Amino acid sequence: MRKPIIAIAGLGCENSTFTPSRTKVPAFHPKRGDEILNLDRNKFLKKGxxxxxxxxxxxxxxxHAMPGGRVTAEAFEELAGEIVSRLADITKSSKLDGLWYDIHGAMFVDGREDAEAELLRRIRKVIGPDVVVSASMDLHGNVSRELAHQTDLITCYRTAPHVDVLETRERACKNLVNILNQQSGGQKPTLPIKAWIPLPILLPGEQTSTRDEPASHIYAAVPEVEAMDGVIDSAIWVGYAWGDERRNRAIVMATGTEETAVCRGAEKIAQLFWQSHADFKFVAPTGTFDECFDAAVASKVRPYYISDSGDNPTAGGSGDVTxxxxxxLNRKEVKKGLEGPKIIxxxxxxxxxxxxxxxxGVGATVTVTAGAEVDNLHAGPIELTGRVHSIRHGDIHAQTEVVLQVGNVFVILTKLRKPYHxxxxxxxxxxxxxxxxxxxxVKIGYLEPELYDMSKDWMLSLTPGGVDQDLERLGHRLIRRPMWPFDKKFETPPNLKARIIPLSHEPLTGPDE
Incomplete structure (x- = not known):
């Protein structure tokens, strides 16, 4: 029996619709052909x-782009067009059996809705309805009914912070190969049954870390459901809280060979999720910036970390909110100069x-104006006078970094935005x-593992920006209502029964509820 032929395609990005920044083609660092197979994140596909x-x-x-503002229509058309063109060339000479759809799930494109489903619809027009598609996603992605419909297998991370990225990507490919290997005598593989349940919940990742309850016990049910007879995979998507689009909400799915099993498994997880929807809390103590800074100054442990969460570039913030x-710099402790606490x-x-x-050069004193070039909705540029402490070239994200010592504050300035994890x-x-x-x-939400280990204590500061943790002050207009936490009362409880997604990839009809 010949080996199945599987193509790899996809675009991954997490885009806030509340920041004025835009994501363009270079941000995706596109990889083509064998470059894709040689990526470290795909090492499970190497020969041998x-x-x-x-x-x-x-x-x-x-x-895969670092999170940011919405993708421009031009960038989407250019990259989507090349994906479709390359797939068309493959189908001219090879019978394609499968597609690994490598996405994030929270990509928002100017003038487009449900971008990942739109891209897959275009791909389907080239590869046809019979090619088996397996998608791997971030749990902060969005799974519309249409995206669930256009895929055959779909899975996502089971940890936040995400320590199972490679495991998830490998699982998506392994499930795909297993399905394709069912073929014999030219017969089509038996496609999995897909149970899909939307929940009226939209929470930030900083309230849904799998380190903490209630997310820890909810996500613990995922492998339990996956282990059930007749189930191939189960998954929970928290959704992306800073995207204002109708598809944005939590989703539970299960796929498998037995309809009763996948429905029962999906419903078990959905019920656990809804039972706990009012129990989600932030992963750390929160407060205004002044409250967090007061706590840091008063603390007897060092270093004390403060998360500047509203402009977190790894959630979609522009990174240049000042x-x-x-x-x-207006704090009295900082105005003491070198007598105050040392701050990074x-x-x-x-x-x-x-x-x-x-x-x-290093050691020189300079005066510069920085920030608010993209996002000046909350504060304008800031003038800094200080000593150049260090300079570094060649960073993959920042390109060039400098540290400016302004009294007792060491401010990192970058040519391009960069997360510090x-x-x-x-x-x-x-x-x-x-x-x-x-x-x-640090501009971040929950502390990534190394920062968490480095801190002796920390607080999450509810600062303004394109990924403001106070969702209710952002001004969502397009999401479905009622939606927790925007709405605290529900006249009727949500429908937690599984919806079976049709196996055919013909256009869907009826409401996507």
């Missing part, structure tokens, strides 16, 4: 591995201030964020 040798894998185009830095702040992007610091991010800039600072303020 079980999965790599189980099929003929053909890369078309994949792109509101928090303005607050820091990460970060503010801006090519001009970075170049000014480079031209002056790792200890080495600071060490490379001659900053000790584990033992050498009193307060570390």
């Amino acid at each position: 591995t079980e999965l790599g040798d189980a099929a003929e894998w053909i890369g078309t185009l994949t792109g 509101w928090t830095l303005h607050q820091i 702040y990460a970060s503010i992007p801006g090519p001009e201030p970075v170049q000014t610091a480079i031209d002056a 790792l200890e080495r991010d600071f060490k490379q800039l001659d900053l000790d964020a584990r033992n050498g600072a009193d307060i570390v303020i």
Whole structure:
């Protein structure tokens, strides 16, 4: 029996609709052909591995962008067009059996709705309805009924923070190969039954970390359902809280060979989720910035971390909101200069201030204006005068980084925005964020594992920005209502019965409820 031929395609991005920034083609770092197979995140497909040798894998185009503002229509058309064109070329010479649809699930495109479903519809027009499609996603993605309909297998991460990225991607491919290997004598594989349940819940990741309850016990049910006879996979999508689109909400799905089993499994998880919907809390103590800073100053442990959550670039923030830095520099403790607590702040992007610091060199004193080039909805640019502490070139995200010491505050400036999640991010800039600072303020939501380990204590500051944790002040207009936590009372309880998604990929009819 010949090996199945499987193409790889997809675009992954998490886009806030509440930030003025836009995501363009270069941000996706597109990979093509064999480049895709050689990526570390796809190492389970390398030659000599079980999965790599189980099929003929053909890369078309994949792109994964750092979260940001909406994708421009031009960027989407360019990348989607190339994916479709490459798939068309493959189908001219090969009989394609499967497609691994490598996406995130929270991509928002100017002038388009349900972008991942739209891209897959275009792909289906080229590869046809019989090619088996397996999607891997982030649990902060969105699964519309249409996306569930256009895929045959679908799965997502089971941890937040995401420590099972490789495992999830491999699972999507393994499930796909297993289905395709059912073929014999030219017969089509038996497609999985798909049970889909939408829930009227839309919560930020900072309230749904699988480290904590109630998410920990809800997600613990996922492998239990997957282990049931007749079930291939089960999954929970929390949804993406900073996207204002009708599809945005929590989703539970189960796929398998037995309708009764997949329905029972999906309904079990959905009921657990809804029973706990009012129990979700932030993963750490929260407060206004002043409340968090007061707590940090008063604390006897060091370093004390503060999450500047409203402009978190890894959730879709523009990264250049200056509101928090303005607050820091106006604090009386900071105005004491070197007598105050030593503070690290990460970060503010801006090519001009970075170049000014480079031209002056380490040790020089410079005055620069930084930030609010993209998102000036909450505060304007900030003027900084300080000593150039360090300069670093060649970062994959920032390109160039400099540290400006403004009194007792070490401000990281970047040419392009960058998330600061790792200890080495600071060490490379001659900053000790584990033992050498009193307060570390990072643009992030929940602390990523290394930061969590480095902190002796921390708080999540409810700061303004394109990914404001206070969802109710953002102004969602397009999401379905009622929706928790926007609505606290429901006249009727939600329908937690499984909806069976048709196996045919013909256009859906009827309400997507």
